[in-house]
Amino acid sequence: MSADMWDDIAPGRSVWLITLADLALLLVGFFTLLQANRELDKQELLAGLRAGFGIEEVAIPPMAVASARVDGFAPGSAVADTSSVIAWARDAARDQRTRITITGSTEDRGDFDPVTNSAAILAADRARHVATALVRSGAVDPPRIAIVIDPGKRRAVTLSVGFAGGTN
Template sequence: MSAALTPDSWDEIAPARSVWLITLADLALLLVGFFVLLQAHREADRARLFAGLRNGFGVEAPAPIDPMAVARARVDGYAPGSADADLAATIAWARDVARDKRTAITITGSTAPTGDVDPRTGSAAILAADRARTVAAALVAQRAVSPDRLILRIAPGHRRAVTLSVGFAGDPELPAGDPQ
């Protein structure tokens, strides 16, 4: 006996439109909706808009971009557990490379892998931070670099030194109404 079409068998007949066409239409509508959203918020604060979009999709805020390093220097000669070193050559180097106001200096304090810890706390991270802060304080005190152009980092367990790297950080912001 051959299968006859009955009113109950209409669901088995293939649809007139392909499934991919419906999916494409949905995707196109979502894209149009996104562009309408961007156009509607054109005058809004872009940082807040992008933060809201990132939050809505569960994405964390991006990390700040580090300046691209173009020159490096290193302060060696630290005694174990000490944050004091001769910084005369480092200050002269920083004063020379920081003449360009578009640069920033990243100061990374570090400690030796073993036995190089802060004597009061026993922490290598605190000693690394103390070394970086000591170099930064010397640069600011000698007016070699403005404090707003310094970035401090630590790297405990690397080597008994402080590394300085100067990098291009972008053009400084001009005050409002300043015609350059």
């Protein structure tokens, strides 16, 4: 190839022009995605994007703002008087953005389920007893209740109301 032939070869495209075209196509694709998904549920869209990137969803517990307690459980018993917390729960659940966490617990020694010899099962039974009383009285809707166990504390059930967010 001689030096005279270089004049006949057309110059190639500039590298910056290809990069600019790629960026423009990415922007068009992004805005198309936004436009196509504007009628979808935003929570579904976020869950799909998280799943696509391999991000596990972690449930953030509601921030506790008030609490109440049911005492008076006999050792090995899951039954106690719940009348004191029904009015409290009804008042706490007036705002639809709140959730109630019911934590059942047992004592360290001698407080276990008589059938299974399990403190965890007795703690869960105590929490379920209180949750059932709240639901039957109409104080709280079942989807707004979370049951947690914490054996080894005291013979009681602790209720805490937390702000979970959302709209009225």
